[in-house]
Amino acid sequence: MRGADVAFLVPVFNEARVVGDVIAEALEHVGHVICVDDGSTDGSAVAARAAGATVLRHATNLGQGAALQTAIDHALTLPDVTYLVTFDADGQHQIEDALAMVELARTEDLGIVFGSRFLDERTQAGFLKRLILKTAVWVTNQSTGMRLTDAHNGLRVMRRDAAAAVRLTQNRMAHASEIVLQLGRTNLPWREFPVHVLYTEYSKAKGQSLLNAVNILFELTFR
DSSP states (O other): TTTEEOOOOOOOOTTTTTTHHHHHHHHTTEEEEEEEEOOOOSSHHHHHHHHHHEEEEEEOOOOHHHHHHHHHHHHTTOOOOOEEEOOOOOSSHHHHHHHHHHHHHHHHOOOOEETTTTTSSOOOOOOOHHHHHHHHHHHHHHHHHHOOOOOSSSSSEEEHHHTOOOOOOOOSTTTHHHHHHHHHHTTTEEEEEEOOOOOOOOHHHTTTHHHHHHHHHHHHHOO
């Protein structure tokens, strides 16, 4: 398997309805899926384990940043893992985008590949969400010195040496800026890659599309 040395890191909070399908599809292509159930109350851990993921569990909901750090720490204990992919549980990220990003990292010897929904026109984000995310990009770039077009896209590829430099202390949405800052400090080569973030009826019904964008901007402003 070409992706045998790849681990998908999937934070989960109350995604029992969809997480099994996300994990099963990923495991057709990669060697590991590490799912961190962040205090779910809906059977997400059972669904993830049934789909074949390694499941780690937080007893209470700590936030996506904390879940990602738990997943990173575990992935780095696996000697056969070279690339770590942060991937959402709700079906908004596309497996083919993640695999293409890993291939780009391999062929160009990159330490980090950041997904960007703003490098092409596939992602249909509403005006307010796009405005908030673009503002978050500006704030993140000012604070980190990076020059990204989509600083808060949860789809990222980190080579093992890059991931080893990540030590997230921001448990909730502000971790998205913190991880950019920490990865930038590695001085490893990086690229952005155009990805399609699919805002499904499921994610819209949960209110994730706009609420997450507002949370990002609030935490960046008041952290």
